[in-house]
Amino acid sequence: MEFNVEINHLSKTIGKKKIIKDLSLNIKKGEVFGLLGPNGAGKTTTIRMIVGLIGITTGSVKICGHDVQTNHKEALENVGAIVENPEMYPFLSGLENLKYFSRMDSNSSTEKINELIEFVNLKSKINDKVKTYSLGMRQRLGIAQSLLNNPKVLILDEPTNGLDPAGIKELRQYVQTLAHEKGVTVIVSSHLLSEIELMCDRVAIIKEGELIATENLKEKNEDKLKHYQIRVSPSDKAQELLFKEYQLTSEFIEGLLEFQLPVSNLDIPEIVRLFVENNLAIYSIEPKENSLEDRFMNLTMK
The missing domain is CATH 3.30.70.100 (Alpha-Beta Plaits)
Known part of the structure; x- marks a missing residue:
C-alpha cells in the first residue's frame, strides 16, 4: 500500500505547553482524509508542521517518502495547499493570477493552466477581474492555483468557510475527482461534520493534541x-x-x-x-x- 503522507510520533511543544502529543497517521495515495477536532485541538498546528511552516519538536513527517525536516524542498514540491480563503490579486483577472503563480514552478505551462481552468469550470469567467468573483469562484480559482505544480498531496484547511450549499457541493465534487480519479491525496480540515462525512474516505479525530480515533467512513462494519x-x-x-x-x-x-x-x-x-x-x-x-x-x-x- 502506498502512503503519500506518513506522520510518526509527531509532537509540538511551545513554551511549556505540549500542543501535539505523539501523533501518528498514515494517509494513502488517492484518499480524502478528514482531520477533525474541537477548536484548539491542534488541527492547524498539525497542518503547519506537515507543510513545514513551523518546526517539529519530536517525530517526523514524510511526504511521498521525503522527510519535511531533512529534505524540505523535495517534500514540499509534492504539496499544494489552501488555508481558508485563497489569497489572490483582486485587480488581476483569474487567468493573470494563474499565470503569475505559475512562474514559481518551472513545470507549469499554458497547456496546464488551460487544463485546470477547464477542471474547475471557470472558462467563462477566467478573464474577469478576481474582485468580481463570488467566494465559490475564488475557491475554485484557489484549487486551480494549488494544482499548478501537479501536487501529489493537497491540503485544504477549512475550505468550506463562507460557501453556500451549491459551492460546498462543487468543492466536494472537485476534491473527490482529484483523489479518486487522479490519485491525489487530499487532507481536509473542517468544522462541517456533515460535509466531511460526505466528502472523506477516512477521518482522524484529535482532542487536546492527541489522536483519539480514526474511522473508515466507506467501510461497512457488519457487526455494528x-x-x-x-x-x-x-x-x-x-x-x-x-x-x-x-x-x-x-x-x-x-x-x-x-x-x-x-x-x-x-x-x-x-x-x-x-x-x-x-x-x-x-x-x-x-x-x-x-x-x-x-x-x-x-x-x-x-
Missing part, C-alpha cells in the same frame, strides 16, 4: 449496531415487550421509541409481528443513522 425509531401506541407496552421477548433496552426520545439491533441479526419483521399480535398500533418504523456528528460528540465531550 443499527438504530431504529418506532412510533407505536401504547409505547410503554411496546417497551415492555421489547425487553421481555428480545432483551432489548429502549428509550423515549421526542415521542419516538428508540432501540438498537445488530446489523447481522435484523429482526424487524418479528418485532412488527409481536406488536401486531399484542394489539399495538404501529404508525412508523425506520432506521436512524448514527452520524459522524453523533460519534464526534460522543468522543470529544467525554
Whole structure:
C-alpha cells in the first residue's frame, strides 16, 4: 500500500505547553482524509508542521517518502495547499493570477493552466477581474492555483468557510475527482461534520493534541449496531415487550421509541409481528443513522 503522507510520533511543544502529543497517521495515495477536532485541538498546528511552516519538536513527517525536516524542498514540491480563503490579486483577472503563480514552478505551462481552468469550470469567467468573483469562484480559482505544480498531496484547511450549499457541493465534487480519479491525496480540515462525512474516505479525530480515533467512513462494519425509531401506541407496552421477548433496552426520545439491533441479526419483521399480535398500533418504523456528528460528540465531550 502506498502512503503519500506518513506522520510518526509527531509532537509540538511551545513554551511549556505540549500542543501535539505523539501523533501518528498514515494517509494513502488517492484518499480524502478528514482531520477533525474541537477548536484548539491542534488541527492547524498539525497542518503547519506537515507543510513545514513551523518546526517539529519530536517525530517526523514524510511526504511521498521525503522527510519535511531533512529534505524540505523535495517534500514540499509534492504539496499544494489552501488555508481558508485563497489569497489572490483582486485587480488581476483569474487567468493573470494563474499565470503569475505559475512562474514559481518551472513545470507549469499554458497547456496546464488551460487544463485546470477547464477542471474547475471557470472558462467563462477566467478573464474577469478576481474582485468580481463570488467566494465559490475564488475557491475554485484557489484549487486551480494549488494544482499548478501537479501536487501529489493537497491540503485544504477549512475550505468550506463562507460557501453556500451549491459551492460546498462543487468543492466536494472537485476534491473527490482529484483523489479518486487522479490519485491525489487530499487532507481536509473542517468544522462541517456533515460535509466531511460526505466528502472523506477516512477521518482522524484529535482532542487536546492527541489522536483519539480514526474511522473508515466507506467501510461497512457488519457487526455494528443499527438504530431504529418506532412510533407505536401504547409505547410503554411496546417497551415492555421489547425487553421481555428480545432483551432489548429502549428509550423515549421526542415521542419516538428508540432501540438498537445488530446489523447481522435484523429482526424487524418479528418485532412488527409481536406488536401486531399484542394489539399495538404501529404508525412508523425506520432506521436512524448514527452520524459522524453523533460519534464526534460522543468522543470529544467525554
